[in-house]
Amino acid sequence: MTSTPAAADGRFGLIDVTLRDAHQCLWSTRMTTAMMTPMLSTIDRIGYEYINILGGAVFDVQVRYLHENPWDRVGLLCEHLRTPCDGLTRGQSLYTFELFPDDLVALNSKALARRGLKVLTVYDALNDMRNVESSVTSAHDAGMAVNAMMVYTLSPVHTDAYYVERARELVALKAEFISIKDPTGLLTPERAETLFPAVVAAVGGIPLQLHMHCQSALAPQVYEVAMRCGFRYGHTAVEPLANGASLPAAEEIDARARALGLHTGIDRSALADASGYFACLAERERKPRGRVAACDPALYEHQVPGGMISNLRSQLAGMGMEGRMPEILEEAARVRKDLGYPILVSPFAQYVITQSVLNVVQGERYKTIPDEVRKYAMGFYGRLAAQPSAEFMDKARIDAADIATERAAAQLAPALPRLRSELGSAASDEDLLLAGFYDRSLIEPLKKPTPTYRFGTTPLMELLRFIESRNDVRQARVKLAGTEITLSA
Numbered sequence: 001m002t003s004t005p006a007a008a009d010g011r012f013g014l015i016d017v018t019l020r021d022a023h024q025c026l027w028s029t030r031m032t033t034a035m036m037t038p039m040l041s042t043i044d045r046i047g048y049e050y051i052n053i054l055g056g057a058v059f060d061v062q063v064r065y066l067h068e069n070p071w072d073r074v075g076l077l078c079e080h081l082r083t084p085c086d087g088l089t090r091g092q093s094l095y096t097f098e099l100f101p102d103d104l105v106a107l108n109s110k111a112l113a114r115r116g117l118k119v120l121t122v123y124d125a126l127n128d129m130r131n132v133e134s135s136v137t138s139a140h141d142a143g144m145a146v147n148a149m150m151v152y153t154l155s156p157v158h159t160d161a162y163y164v165e166r167a168r169e170l171v172a173l174k175a176e177f178i179s180i181k182d183p184t185g186l187l188t189p190e191r192a193e194t195l196f197p198a199v200v201a202a203v204g205g206i207p208l209q210l211h212m213h214c215q216s217a218l219a220p221q222v223y224e225v226a227m228r229c230g231f232r233y234g235h236t237a238v239e240p241l242a243n244g245a246s247l248p249a250a251e252e253i254d255a256r257a258r259a260l261g262l263h264t265g266i267d268r269s270a271l272a273d274a275s276g277y278f279a280c281l282a283e284r285e286r287k288p289r290g291r292v293a294a295c296d297p298a299l300y301e302h303q304v305p306g307g308m309i310s311n312l313r314s315q316l317a318g319m320g321m322e323g324r325m326p327e328i329l330e331e332a333a334r335v336r337k338d339l340g341y342p343i344l345v346s347p348f349a350q351y352v353i354t355q356s357v358l359n360v361v362q363g364e365r366y367k368t369i370p371d372e373v374r375k376y377a378m379g380f381y382g383r384l385a386a387q388p389s390a391e392f393m394d395k396a397r398i399d400a401a402d403i404a405t406e407r408a409a410a411q412l413a414p415a416l417p418r419l420r421s422e423l424g425s426a427a428s429d430e431d432l433l434l435a436g437f438y439d440r441s442l443i444e445p446l447k448k449p450t451p452t453y454r455f456g457t458t459p460l461m462e463l464l465r466f467i468e469s470r471n472d473v474r475q476a477r478v479k480l481a482g483t484e485i486t487l488s489a
Contacts (some may be wrong), residue, residue, distance in 0.1 A: 009452035011483035012262040013049030013233045014250055015086065015209065017076070018278065020052045022237035025213065025245040027287045027305070029061040034074045035285070038457035039277050040080045045270035046250075049233060050119055053077045054087030054112075056346065063438055066447040071115060071430045078116025080455060086147065087117045089130040090346070091124040092409050096437060097347035097372075099381065101412035104436050106138035111429050113142035123149035125345050128382030129169040130407040134171045147209060148175035154181040154300060156339035157386045160198045167202040177207050177233070183345045184305045185215035185293075187222045196229040207232035214243045215306045217293045224256050238271065239277040243290040244367060245306030251275070277462065284466045286398055302329040303336065303344045304353065310355060324360060331356040339377065340386035351376060366395035 023031035043051065054074055062070040069326065078085045090485045092099050094108055109120060120139040124131035127150055139146050150166040152158075163180075170178050171425075180187075180199065200208060208231040212219045223234050234253050236242065242249035254266045282289050293306070304312075309329075316322045335356045342348040351373050359365045374396050383405075388398075403409070419432045427435075434443050467476045467487060478485045 003310075007422070010261065010263055011232070012227050012257040012260075012264055014047075014253060014264055014266060015233050015235045015237050016043065016046070016048045016051045016237070016250070017211075017247055018043075018241050018274075020055045020058055020288075022246045024055060024057050024273070025247075026241055026275055026290055029057045030066070030287075032066055032453065033068055033076065034453055035281055036077070037453040037455050038462075040077070040455060041275055042270055042273050042277070044082050045267055046274060047265040047267050047270070049265075050086045051077075051081055051083050052086045052088065052121070052235070052374070053081075054085075054117070056088065056090045056093070056095045063078065063442055063446065064432070067448070069446040069450075071111065072450055074112065074117060075115040076453070078118075084118035084120040085116065086121055088123070089135060090120040091122055091135055093125075094437070097350075098437075099408055099412060100436065101415050102134040102409055103414045103416045104433065105134045105409075106141070106414065107429055108433055109135065109138035109142045109144065111433060113139075113144050113443075114429075117144060118149055120144045121147040121149060123151055123179075124382060125151065125343055125348055126382040126384065127151055127166050127343070128408070129166065129173065130206055131382050131409070133173065133407075134409065136175060138286065138301075140174070140291070141389060145176040146173075147177035147179055148173060149179040149181040149211065151343045151345055152180055152212075153184075153185060153303065153341070153343040154186050155336075155385065157341055160195050160255070162239070162385075163195060164198050164202045167199050171206060175206065177209055178203050179209040179211050181344075181345075182212040182219075182254070184299070184303055185213040185217075185219055186300065186303060187212055188216075188218055189225050191222045192222045192225040196226055196231065200230050209233040209235065211235040211247070213245060213247055213305070214290075215245055215293055216299055217243075217295045219248045220252050223253050224260070227257055227260055238275040238278050240275055240282050240289045243292045245293075246290045247308075249290075259363050276459070277457065280462045280466060284462075284469050295470035302332045304329060304332055305344060305349060308344075308349055308353060312357075321361075328356050328360050331360050335359065338389040338392040339373070340384045340388045342376065342385070347372070348381075358468075366392060369396050374398065378402050380408065382408045392425055430454075445473045 019036055058172060059070045062073065089095065092098055092105060093107065112120065120135065122132045122135040132148060136146050136148060148170040150163060167178060210223060210231050211225045212222055225235065235247055236250040236253050237247050239249040239251050250271055254264050257264050277432060313322060313325055315324055332352055335352050336339040342352060344352060354370055355373050358368050362368060377396060377398055414433065415436050419435050421430060423435055466471055476487045
Protein backbone atom coordinates (compact mmCIF):
# COMPACT_ATOMS: atom_id res chain seq x y z
CA MET A 1 0.00 0.00 0.00
CA THR A 2 1.19 3.49 -0.76
CA SER A 3 2.32 5.66 2.14
CA THR A 4 0.70 8.73 0.61
CA PRO A 5 -2.17 10.04 2.77
CA ALA A 6 -5.50 9.27 1.10
CA ALA A 7 -7.62 11.87 2.91
CA ALA A 8 -9.16 14.03 0.21
CA ASP A 9 -8.54 17.32 2.00
CA GLY A 10 -5.31 16.34 3.76
CA ARG A 11 -6.97 16.44 7.20
CA PHE A 12 -7.26 13.90 9.98
CA GLY A 13 -9.40 15.13 12.83
CA LEU A 14 -9.19 13.93 16.42
CA ILE A 15 -12.25 13.14 18.53
CA ASP A 16 -11.65 13.38 22.26
CA VAL A 17 -12.84 10.57 24.58
CA THR A 18 -11.11 11.80 27.77
CA LEU A 19 -14.41 12.79 29.39
CA ARG A 20 -16.06 9.47 28.51
CA ASP A 21 -14.35 6.27 27.41
CA ALA A 22 -10.92 7.03 28.83
CA HIS A 23 -11.98 7.25 32.45
CA GLN A 24 -14.50 4.47 31.83
CA CYS A 25 -11.58 2.19 30.99
CA LEU A 26 -9.02 3.37 33.55
CA TRP A 27 -11.01 4.87 36.45
CA SER A 28 -14.12 2.66 36.44
CA THR A 29 -16.08 5.65 35.03
CA ARG A 30 -15.58 7.60 38.25
CA MET A 31 -14.64 11.01 36.84
CA THR A 32 -17.15 13.45 38.28
CA THR A 33 -18.51 16.56 36.59
CA ALA A 34 -16.55 18.69 39.08
CA MET A 35 -13.33 17.09 37.84
CA MET A 36 -14.16 18.03 34.24
CA THR A 37 -15.34 21.62 34.43
CA PRO A 38 -12.03 23.37 35.31
CA MET A 39 -10.55 22.18 32.00
CA LEU A 40 -13.42 22.78 29.59
CA SER A 41 -12.09 26.04 28.16
CA THR A 42 -8.66 24.47 27.67
CA ILE A 43 -10.14 21.38 26.02
CA ASP A 44 -12.02 23.72 23.70
CA ARG A 45 -8.72 25.30 22.60
CA ILE A 46 -7.10 22.00 21.64
CA GLY A 47 -8.79 21.81 18.27
CA TYR A 48 -10.75 18.57 18.47
CA GLU A 49 -13.37 17.99 15.80
CA TYR A 50 -15.81 16.57 18.35
CA ILE A 51 -15.78 15.79 22.07
CA ASN A 52 -17.42 12.57 23.25
CA ILE A 53 -19.08 13.28 26.60
CA LEU A 54 -21.65 10.51 27.06
CA GLY A 55 -21.82 6.72 26.92
CA GLY A 56 -23.83 3.88 28.38
CA ALA A 57 -21.56 3.28 31.34
CA VAL A 58 -21.14 7.01 32.03
CA PHE A 59 -24.90 7.56 32.23
CA ASP A 60 -25.40 4.44 34.35
CA VAL A 61 -22.56 5.15 36.80
CA GLN A 62 -23.72 8.73 37.27
CA VAL A 63 -27.10 7.42 38.37
CA ARG A 64 -26.04 4.40 40.41
CA TYR A 65 -22.81 5.52 42.07
CA LEU A 66 -22.05 9.22 41.59
CA HIS A 67 -25.65 10.31 42.19
CA GLU A 68 -25.35 12.99 39.51
CA ASN A 69 -28.14 13.80 37.12
CA PRO A 70 -26.77 12.68 33.74
CA TRP A 71 -29.01 15.04 31.79
CA ASP A 72 -27.58 17.98 33.73
CA ARG A 73 -24.02 16.93 32.87
CA VAL A 74 -24.84 16.69 29.18
CA GLY A 75 -26.45 20.12 29.24
CA LEU A 76 -23.66 21.72 31.23
CA LEU A 77 -20.87 20.35 29.02
CA CYS A 78 -22.68 21.21 25.80
CA GLU A 79 -23.28 24.74 27.10
CA HIS A 80 -19.65 25.37 28.07
CA LEU A 81 -17.95 23.66 25.13
CA ARG A 82 -17.95 25.38 21.77
CA THR A 83 -16.59 22.21 20.17
CA PRO A 84 -19.56 20.04 19.07
CA CYS A 85 -20.37 17.32 21.59
CA ASP A 86 -21.00 13.67 20.80
CA GLY A 87 -22.84 11.06 22.90
CA LEU A 88 -22.86 7.29 22.57
CA THR A 89 -25.76 4.91 23.18
CA ARG A 90 -26.03 1.12 22.89
CA GLY A 91 -28.73 0.99 20.25
CA GLN A 92 -31.99 -0.41 21.58
CA SER A 93 -30.42 -0.80 25.05
CA LEU A 94 -29.42 2.87 25.33
CA TYR A 95 -27.52 3.02 28.65
CA THR A 96 -28.22 -0.30 30.37
CA PHE A 97 -28.26 -3.97 29.35
CA GLU A 98 -32.04 -4.04 28.98
CA LEU A 99 -33.86 -3.59 25.66
CA PHE A 100 -36.17 -0.58 25.46
CA PRO A 101 -39.10 0.09 23.11
CA ASP A 102 -38.90 2.51 20.23
CA ASP A 103 -40.84 5.27 21.97
CA LEU A 104 -38.23 5.52 24.76
CA VAL A 105 -35.39 5.45 22.21
CA ALA A 106 -37.01 8.30 20.29
CA LEU A 107 -37.68 10.35 23.42
CA ASN A 108 -34.05 9.85 24.50
CA SER A 109 -32.83 11.30 21.20
CA LYS A 110 -35.15 14.28 21.64
CA ALA A 111 -33.91 14.88 25.20
CA LEU A 112 -30.24 14.73 24.18
CA ALA A 113 -30.74 17.11 21.28
CA ARG A 114 -32.59 19.54 23.54
CA ARG A 115 -29.62 19.51 25.91
CA GLY A 116 -27.29 20.50 23.06
CA LEU A 117 -25.79 17.24 21.78
CA LYS A 118 -24.82 17.54 18.11
CA VAL A 119 -23.83 13.96 17.23
CA LEU A 120 -25.41 10.69 18.37
CA THR A 121 -23.01 7.76 18.17
CA VAL A 122 -24.80 4.43 18.21
CA TYR A 123 -23.83 0.77 17.98
CA ASP A 124 -25.36 -2.64 18.50
CA ALA A 125 -23.29 -5.24 20.31
CA LEU A 126 -24.36 -7.94 17.82
CA ASN A 127 -23.89 -5.72 14.77
CA ASP A 128 -27.58 -6.32 14.06
CA MET A 129 -28.20 -2.98 12.40
CA ARG A 130 -31.97 -3.37 12.81
CA ASN A 131 -31.27 -2.51 16.45
CA VAL A 132 -29.91 0.95 15.59
CA GLU A 133 -32.63 1.95 13.14
CA SER A 134 -34.83 3.71 15.71
CA SER A 135 -31.83 5.58 17.14
CA VAL A 136 -30.73 6.79 13.72
CA THR A 137 -34.22 7.85 12.65
CA SER A 138 -35.05 9.63 15.91
CA ALA A 139 -31.65 11.35 16.08
CA HIS A 140 -32.20 12.74 12.59
CA ASP A 141 -35.72 13.82 13.51
CA ALA A 142 -34.27 15.66 16.54
CA GLY A 143 -31.71 17.47 14.37
CA MET A 144 -28.59 15.51 15.32
CA ALA A 145 -26.02 13.96 13.02
CA VAL A 146 -25.40 10.22 13.46
CA ASN A 147 -22.15 8.30 13.83
CA ALA A 148 -23.10 4.64 13.31
CA MET A 149 -20.57 2.06 14.51
CA MET A 150 -19.85 -1.52 13.56
CA VAL A 151 -18.01 -3.49 16.23
CA TYR A 152 -14.84 -5.35 15.28
CA THR A 153 -13.91 -8.80 16.48
CA LEU A 154 -12.02 -11.88 15.33
CA SER A 155 -13.73 -15.10 14.31
CA PRO A 156 -14.16 -17.31 11.24
CA VAL A 157 -17.38 -15.46 10.39
CA HIS A 158 -16.22 -11.87 11.00
CA THR A 159 -14.47 -11.54 7.65
CA ASP A 160 -13.78 -8.46 5.54
CA ALA A 161 -16.88 -9.36 3.52
CA TYR A 162 -18.95 -9.44 6.73
CA TYR A 163 -17.88 -5.88 7.62
CA VAL A 164 -18.42 -4.62 4.08
CA GLU A 165 -22.01 -5.87 4.32
CA ARG A 166 -22.49 -4.17 7.70
CA ALA A 167 -21.04 -0.95 6.27
CA ARG A 168 -23.52 -1.05 3.39
CA GLU A 169 -26.36 -1.44 5.88
CA LEU A 170 -25.20 1.71 7.67
CA VAL A 171 -24.95 3.57 4.38
CA ALA A 172 -28.58 2.64 3.73
CA LEU A 173 -29.52 4.17 7.10
CA LYS A 174 -28.01 7.48 5.89
CA ALA A 175 -25.60 7.90 8.80
CA GLU A 176 -23.42 11.02 8.52
CA PHE A 177 -20.39 9.11 9.86
CA ILE A 178 -19.50 5.42 10.00
CA SER A 179 -17.05 4.01 12.54
CA ILE A 180 -15.12 0.85 13.15
CA LYS A 181 -15.16 0.23 16.90
CA ASP A 182 -12.52 -2.16 18.26
CA PRO A 183 -13.27 -2.33 22.01
CA THR A 184 -10.54 -4.85 22.86
CA GLY A 185 -7.79 -3.70 20.51
CA LEU A 186 -7.77 -6.81 18.29
CA LEU A 187 -7.02 -5.11 14.99
CA THR A 188 -3.54 -5.55 13.58
CA PRO A 189 -1.89 -3.42 10.90
CA GLU A 190 -1.95 -6.45 8.60
CA ARG A 191 -5.70 -6.96 8.95
CA ALA A 192 -6.28 -3.23 8.60
CA GLU A 193 -4.47 -3.25 5.27
CA THR A 194 -7.23 -5.43 3.77
CA LEU A 195 -10.25 -4.41 5.86
CA PHE A 196 -9.92 -0.64 5.72
CA PRO A 197 -9.72 -0.23 1.91
CA ALA A 198 -12.72 -2.57 1.52
CA VAL A 199 -14.79 -0.51 3.96
CA VAL A 200 -13.66 2.80 2.41
CA ALA A 201 -14.88 1.54 -0.97
CA ALA A 202 -18.18 0.34 0.51
CA VAL A 203 -19.14 3.63 2.19
CA GLY A 204 -18.41 5.93 -0.74
CA GLY A 205 -17.86 9.46 0.50
CA ILE A 206 -19.21 9.00 4.04
CA PRO A 207 -16.46 10.03 6.52
CA LEU A 208 -14.99 7.09 8.44
CA GLN A 209 -13.89 7.10 12.08
CA LEU A 210 -11.65 4.67 13.96
CA HIS A 211 -12.26 3.90 17.62
CA MET A 212 -9.69 1.38 18.88
CA HIS A 213 -8.46 0.50 22.35
CA CYS A 214 -4.82 -0.17 23.19
CA GLN A 215 -4.91 -3.52 24.96
CA SER A 216 -2.67 -5.10 22.30
CA ALA A 217 -0.44 -1.97 22.03
CA LEU A 218 -1.01 -1.98 18.25
CA ALA A 219 -3.60 0.80 18.06
CA PRO A 220 -1.24 3.66 17.06
CA GLN A 221 0.06 1.60 14.13
CA VAL A 222 -3.49 0.71 13.07
CA TYR A 223 -4.47 4.40 13.23
CA GLU A 224 -1.64 5.12 10.82
CA VAL A 225 -3.05 2.58 8.37
CA ALA A 226 -6.45 4.23 8.75
CA MET A 227 -4.95 7.61 7.91
CA ARG A 228 -3.32 6.23 4.77
CA CYS A 229 -6.55 4.55 3.70
CA GLY A 230 -8.59 7.74 3.92
CA PHE A 231 -10.26 7.59 7.33
CA ARG A 232 -11.26 11.08 8.36
CA TYR A 233 -11.24 10.86 12.19
CA GLY A 234 -9.58 9.01 15.05
CA HIS A 235 -10.73 8.74 18.67
CA THR A 236 -8.05 9.60 21.24
CA ALA A 237 -7.53 10.63 24.87
CA VAL A 238 -5.06 12.94 26.59
CA GLU A 239 -1.87 11.08 27.50
CA PRO A 240 -2.50 10.51 31.26
CA LEU A 241 -5.78 8.77 30.42
CA ALA A 242 -4.63 6.98 27.27
CA ASN A 243 -3.14 3.56 26.47
CA GLY A 244 -3.64 0.31 28.34
CA ALA A 245 -7.35 -0.51 28.26
CA SER A 246 -8.02 3.04 27.01
CA LEU A 247 -7.50 4.56 23.56
CA PRO A 248 -4.34 6.02 21.97
CA ALA A 249 -2.87 9.27 23.23
CA ALA A 250 -3.85 12.35 21.25
CA GLU A 251 -0.20 13.41 21.41
CA GLU A 252 0.98 10.28 19.58
CA ILE A 253 -1.76 10.18 16.96
CA ASP A 254 -1.27 13.89 16.24
CA ALA A 255 2.45 13.27 15.73
CA ARG A 256 1.83 10.31 13.42
CA ALA A 257 -0.69 12.27 11.37
CA ARG A 258 1.69 15.19 10.95
CA ALA A 259 4.48 12.82 9.92
CA LEU A 260 2.20 11.64 7.10
CA GLY A 261 1.62 15.23 6.02
CA LEU A 262 -1.91 15.41 7.42
CA HIS A 263 -3.32 18.46 9.16
CA THR A 264 -5.01 17.81 12.52
CA GLY A 265 -5.69 21.34 13.73
CA ILE A 266 -4.40 20.37 17.18
CA ASP A 267 -2.92 23.10 19.38
CA ARG A 268 -0.08 21.25 21.11
CA SER A 269 0.27 23.87 23.83
CA ALA A 270 -3.38 23.55 24.85
CA LEU A 271 -3.11 19.75 24.66
CA ALA A 272 -0.10 19.86 26.98
CA ASP A 273 -2.05 22.01 29.44
CA ALA A 274 -4.95 19.53 29.45
CA SER A 275 -2.64 16.56 29.90
CA GLY A 276 -0.90 18.33 32.76
CA TYR A 277 -4.22 18.91 34.50
CA PHE A 278 -5.38 15.31 34.16
CA ALA A 279 -1.99 14.02 35.31
CA CYS A 280 -2.33 16.15 38.42
CA LEU A 281 -5.94 15.03 38.85
CA ALA A 282 -4.91 11.37 38.68
CA GLU A 283 -2.31 11.97 41.38
CA ARG A 284 -4.68 13.95 43.58
CA GLU A 285 -7.52 11.44 43.29
CA ARG A 286 -5.16 8.45 43.53
CA LYS A 287 -6.31 7.15 40.16
CA PRO A 288 -4.10 5.17 37.77
CA ARG A 289 -2.50 6.70 34.72
CA GLY A 290 -2.63 4.86 31.44
CA ARG A 291 0.41 2.78 30.54
CA VAL A 292 1.42 1.28 27.21
CA ALA A 293 0.36 -2.35 27.33
CA ALA A 294 2.61 -5.30 26.61
CA CYS A 295 1.23 -7.34 23.72
CA ASP A 296 -0.23 -10.58 25.08
CA PRO A 297 -0.84 -13.25 22.39
CA ALA A 298 -3.52 -14.83 24.62
CA LEU A 299 -5.65 -11.72 24.03
CA TYR A 300 -6.37 -12.96 20.51
CA GLU A 301 -7.77 -16.18 21.93
CA HIS A 302 -9.97 -15.08 24.83
CA GLN A 303 -10.60 -11.50 23.52
CA VAL A 304 -11.73 -10.29 26.96
CA PRO A 305 -11.45 -6.49 27.43
CA GLY A 306 -8.88 -5.26 29.94
CA GLY A 307 -11.36 -3.64 32.30
CA MET A 308 -13.28 -6.88 32.58
CA ILE A 309 -10.11 -8.88 33.24
CA SER A 310 -9.17 -6.59 36.13
CA ASN A 311 -12.68 -6.83 37.59
CA LEU A 312 -12.69 -10.62 37.23
CA ARG A 313 -9.28 -10.90 38.87
CA SER A 314 -10.51 -8.83 41.81
CA GLN A 315 -13.66 -10.94 42.19
CA LEU A 316 -11.73 -14.21 42.00
CA ALA A 317 -9.24 -12.96 44.59
CA GLY A 318 -12.14 -12.22 46.93
CA MET A 319 -13.24 -15.84 46.58
CA GLY A 320 -9.73 -17.25 46.92
CA MET A 321 -9.81 -18.40 43.28
CA GLU A 322 -7.36 -16.01 41.60
CA GLY A 323 -5.24 -18.96 40.49
CA ARG A 324 -8.05 -20.16 38.21
CA MET A 325 -7.94 -17.04 36.04
CA PRO A 326 -6.01 -18.71 33.14
CA GLU A 327 -8.46 -21.61 33.17
CA ILE A 328 -11.44 -19.26 33.02
CA LEU A 329 -9.97 -17.21 30.17
CA GLU A 330 -9.27 -20.39 28.23
CA GLU A 331 -12.85 -21.49 28.81
CA ALA A 332 -14.09 -18.08 27.67
CA ALA A 333 -12.64 -18.74 24.21
CA ARG A 334 -14.50 -22.07 24.07
CA VAL A 335 -17.77 -20.58 25.31
CA ARG A 336 -17.58 -17.77 22.76
CA LYS A 337 -17.16 -20.32 19.96
CA ASP A 338 -20.08 -22.37 21.32
CA LEU A 339 -22.28 -19.27 21.38
CA GLY A 340 -21.64 -18.34 17.75
CA TYR A 341 -18.82 -15.86 18.30
CA PRO A 342 -20.52 -12.98 20.13
CA ILE A 343 -18.45 -9.81 20.30
CA LEU A 344 -17.01 -9.36 23.79
CA VAL A 345 -18.51 -5.96 24.45
CA SER A 346 -21.25 -5.13 26.97
CA PRO A 347 -23.46 -6.97 27.70
CA PHE A 348 -22.22 -10.10 25.94
CA ALA A 349 -18.74 -9.93 27.44
CA GLN A 350 -20.35 -10.22 30.87
CA TYR A 351 -22.53 -13.13 29.72
CA VAL A 352 -19.60 -15.06 28.28
CA ILE A 353 -17.45 -14.57 31.38
CA THR A 354 -20.29 -15.52 33.72
CA GLN A 355 -20.90 -18.73 31.75
CA SER A 356 -17.17 -19.49 31.70
CA VAL A 357 -16.86 -19.07 35.47
CA LEU A 358 -19.85 -21.37 36.01
CA ASN A 359 -18.40 -24.01 33.70
CA VAL A 360 -15.05 -23.99 35.48
CA VAL A 361 -16.29 -23.76 39.05
CA GLN A 362 -18.99 -26.41 38.63
CA GLY A 363 -16.68 -28.75 36.78
CA GLU A 364 -19.27 -29.43 34.09
CA ARG A 365 -19.82 -27.39 30.96
CA TYR A 366 -23.27 -25.79 30.81
CA LYS A 367 -24.57 -27.49 33.92
CA THR A 368 -26.04 -24.08 34.72
CA ILE A 369 -26.96 -21.63 31.96
CA PRO A 370 -28.04 -18.10 32.99
CA ASP A 371 -31.31 -16.85 31.56
CA GLU A 372 -29.49 -14.01 29.76
CA VAL A 373 -27.24 -16.47 27.91
CA ARG A 374 -30.24 -18.57 26.92
CA LYS A 375 -32.11 -15.48 25.69
CA TYR A 376 -29.06 -14.45 23.65
CA ALA A 377 -28.97 -17.86 21.93
CA MET A 378 -32.69 -17.59 21.18
CA GLY A 379 -32.20 -14.30 19.33
CA PHE A 380 -33.89 -12.15 21.96
CA TYR A 381 -31.21 -9.45 21.61
CA GLY A 382 -30.88 -9.71 17.84
CA ARG A 383 -29.45 -11.71 14.97
CA LEU A 384 -26.41 -13.87 15.84
CA ALA A 385 -23.27 -13.88 13.72
CA ALA A 386 -23.25 -17.69 13.69
CA GLN A 387 -25.35 -20.59 14.96
CA PRO A 388 -24.48 -21.77 18.51
CA SER A 389 -22.98 -25.25 18.81
CA ALA A 390 -25.17 -28.34 18.97
CA GLU A 391 -23.71 -29.14 22.42
CA PHE A 392 -24.81 -25.80 23.83
CA MET A 393 -28.24 -25.85 22.18
CA ASP A 394 -28.85 -29.34 23.52
CA LYS A 395 -27.79 -28.40 27.06
CA ALA A 396 -29.89 -25.23 26.89
CA ARG A 397 -32.86 -27.19 25.46
CA ILE A 398 -33.36 -24.72 22.63
CA ASP A 399 -34.94 -25.86 19.37
CA ALA A 400 -34.75 -24.08 16.02
CA ALA A 401 -38.41 -23.13 16.41
CA ASP A 402 -37.55 -21.20 19.59
CA ILE A 403 -35.19 -18.79 17.82
CA ALA A 404 -36.59 -15.32 17.11
CA THR A 405 -36.12 -13.88 13.63
CA GLU A 406 -37.85 -10.51 13.99
CA ARG A 407 -36.24 -7.26 15.04
CA ALA A 408 -35.58 -7.27 18.80
CA ALA A 409 -37.74 -4.23 19.56
CA ALA A 410 -40.73 -5.70 17.71
CA GLN A 411 -41.64 -7.68 20.82
CA LEU A 412 -41.65 -4.62 23.11
CA ALA A 413 -44.81 -2.65 23.87
CA PRO A 414 -44.62 1.18 24.03
CA ALA A 415 -43.60 2.39 27.48
CA LEU A 416 -44.56 6.07 27.49
CA PRO A 417 -48.32 5.69 28.05
CA ARG A 418 -47.69 3.69 31.23
CA LEU A 419 -44.95 6.05 32.46
CA ARG A 420 -47.06 9.16 31.84
CA SER A 421 -49.92 7.57 33.74
CA GLU A 422 -47.66 6.72 36.68
CA LEU A 423 -45.75 10.02 36.88
CA GLY A 424 -48.48 12.47 35.93
CA SER A 425 -48.62 15.37 33.52
CA ALA A 426 -46.00 17.42 35.39
CA ALA A 427 -43.23 14.91 34.63
CA SER A 428 -40.64 16.12 32.12
CA ASP A 429 -39.32 14.01 29.26
CA GLU A 430 -36.15 13.43 31.24
CA ASP A 431 -38.16 12.32 34.27
CA LEU A 432 -40.06 9.84 32.12
CA LEU A 433 -36.84 8.44 30.68
CA LEU A 434 -35.17 7.98 34.05
CA ALA A 435 -38.29 6.24 35.34
CA GLY A 436 -38.20 3.98 32.30
CA PHE A 437 -34.57 3.08 32.88
CA TYR A 438 -34.29 2.78 36.66
CA ASP A 439 -35.99 1.85 39.89
CA ARG A 440 -37.38 4.87 41.75
CA SER A 441 -34.91 4.42 44.62
CA LEU A 442 -32.04 5.16 42.23
CA ILE A 443 -33.67 8.29 40.87
CA GLU A 444 -34.42 9.98 44.18
CA PRO A 445 -30.78 11.00 44.98
CA LEU A 446 -30.59 12.80 41.61
CA LYS A 447 -33.00 15.47 42.84
CA LYS A 448 -30.41 17.15 45.05
CA PRO A 449 -29.46 20.76 44.14
CA THR A 450 -26.89 21.17 41.39
CA PRO A 451 -23.47 21.93 42.90
CA THR A 452 -21.45 25.03 42.09
CA TYR A 453 -18.68 24.11 39.66
CA ARG A 454 -15.31 25.72 38.94
CA PHE A 455 -14.86 26.64 35.29
CA GLY A 456 -11.21 27.61 35.39
CA THR A 457 -7.97 26.72 37.08
CA THR A 458 -4.25 27.43 37.15
CA PRO A 459 -1.21 25.23 37.85
CA LEU A 460 -0.79 26.95 41.23
CA MET A 461 -4.42 26.35 42.16
CA GLU A 462 -4.16 22.67 41.24
CA LEU A 463 -0.93 22.34 43.22
CA LEU A 464 -2.59 23.85 46.28
CA ARG A 465 -5.60 21.57 45.88
CA PHE A 466 -3.28 18.59 45.60
CA ILE A 467 -1.38 19.51 48.74
CA GLU A 468 -4.67 20.04 50.55
CA SER A 469 -5.83 16.54 49.54
CA ARG A 470 -2.78 14.80 51.05
CA ASN A 471 -2.96 13.50 54.59
CA ASP A 472 0.77 12.85 54.66
CA VAL A 473 1.86 16.46 53.97
CA ARG A 474 2.32 18.60 57.10
CA GLN A 475 4.14 21.52 55.52
CA ALA A 476 4.92 22.64 51.97
CA ARG A 477 6.98 25.50 50.58
CA VAL A 478 6.02 26.83 47.15
CA LYS A 479 8.17 29.24 45.14
CA LEU A 480 6.54 31.01 42.22
CA ALA A 481 7.79 34.06 40.27
CA GLY A 482 10.10 35.14 43.04
CA THR A 483 7.44 34.72 45.74
CA GLU A 484 7.66 32.05 48.40
CA ILE A 485 4.61 30.64 50.19
CA THR A 486 4.75 28.29 53.17
CA LEU A 487 1.71 26.14 53.86
CA SER A 488 1.16 24.32 57.15
CA ALA A 489 -1.49 21.77 58.11
